[in-house]
Amino acid sequence: MDALSQGVFEGDLTCAELLQQGDFGLGTFNDLDGEMIVLDGQVYQVKSDGSVLKPDPSTQLPFATVTFFRPDQKISLDKELSYAQIKDLLDAALPFKNIFYAIRIDGKFSQVTVRSVPPQWKPYPDLAQAISEQRIFQKNDLAGTIIGFWFPHYAKNINATGYHFHFIDRTRTFAGHLLDARLISATASIQSVYKLNIALPKTANFDSTDLTQEQHVIIPEK
Ligand code: ZN
Numbered sequence: 001m002d003a004l005s006q007g008v009f010e011g012d013l014t015c016a017e018l019l020q021q022g023d024f025g026l027g028t029f030n031d032l033d034g035e036m037i038v039l040d041g042q043v044y045q046v047k048s049d050g051s052v053l054k055p056d057p058s059t060q061l062p063f064a065t066v067t068f069f070r071p072d073q074k075i076s077l078d079k080e081l082s083y084a085q086i087k088d089l090l091d092a093a094l095p096f097k098n099i100f101y102a103i104r105i106d107g108k109f110s111q112v113t114v115r116s117v118p119p120q121w122k123p124y125p126d127l128a129q130a131i132s133e134q135r136i137f138q139k140n141d142l143a144g145t146i147i148g149f150w151f152p153h154y155a156k157n158i159n160a161t162g163y164h165f166h167f168i169d170r171t172r173t174f175a176g177h178l179l180d181a182r183l184i185s186a187t188a189s190i191q192s193v194y195k196l197n198i199a200l201p202k203t204a205n206f207d208s209t210d211l212t213q214e215q216h217v218i219i220p221e222k
Helices: 014-018 081-093 127-131
Strands: 024-028 035-039 042-046 063-069 075-077 101-117 133-153 162-169 176-192
Touching: 014 042, 014 063, 024 101, 024 133, 035 063, 035 101, 035 133, 035 162, 035 176, 042 176, 063 081, 075 081, 081 176, 101 162, 133 176
Parallel strands: none
Antiparallel strands: 024 035, 024 063, 035 042, 075 176, 101 133, 101 176, 133 162, 162 176
């Protein structure tokens, strides 16, 4: 995450290799070419025009987080909830705050707002600069799935801390990094994760980046 925030938008891992490590998760692609969603073993790429593609298995990526999703807890969210209220309910459901969680929320939504980012060119800008070019998309009255993770504060150099969610609708035509949602009814499935494996990019872009300085990584919500 520190490298990504400094503009390491080039990795050597392929989508096919990523799927050997998990069937559920999120990330991005080389050149920061859109948002990644991994759901039920399928990788989706959300381009900056909002289109949702199934990328070639050889497509490479600089950053992603995946797990084999095996929930150990389910909670029913059967009333209208804002995005902040969803996070409050999840906060109450996560039993410990020193481990990692994978979270999947399947349901109906009255409103979902997502973003994607346009591809970047070398020399790459930093992540905040790239995200400032984000394109925002909103849709009303849809069914779909929120996919994401919760990471503790101490993991801040290797992943986004707190909640990080992406979304994809049931028709697999509307997706992106989740900015806002209004839920009507859903089931949240939560997996406690006690193990983290990290594969570092084997690229000149990563090797030449100075990671000795403390980064202040922000994944902007708006
Ligand atoms: Zn994201």
